[in-house]
Amino acid sequence: MRRLGQLLLLTALALLPGGPATAGSWPVPLAGGSALAATQALPVAPAPVASTCSLVSLQITVSWPAVPQAASYTVYQSISGAAGTYTAAATVTGTSWKSPVLVVGTYWYEVSATVGTSWTSPRSAATAPHSVTVFVCT
Secondary structure: OHHHHHHHHHHHHHHOOOOHHHOOEEEEEOHHHOOOEEEEEOOOOOOOOEEEEOOOOOOEEEEOOOOOOEEEEEEEEEOOOOOOOEEEEEEEOOOEEEOOOOOOEEEEEEEEEEEOOOEEOOOOOOOOOEEEEOOEEO
């Protein structure tokens, strides 16, 4: 009985915000809907993230390998440099995304993976920049 009590206490601590679950692991339900929880590694950042620019459509396609158990991915876009400010451009369930037609400028992208409904990976490294000028995308 003492061992079960310790397991329940550790499980409860793991589920608390700021508890052990935030230090590299997250709670997952055990088979059969048990109230107990096990831990699993946090999702990793998608890597490598690649991007290509279409000369014809002036759109950039961003792609990455799947992250195990990811439910969705968020693509972030920056127009102020690889270390600049990024804004969420889209959330997708697949492993690629195509931008809308872009205006003149230079673009960088990062991607994060989401497991379940709220466990988000760190963002990937920034892609190489792509510049859109009048009728040219490089």
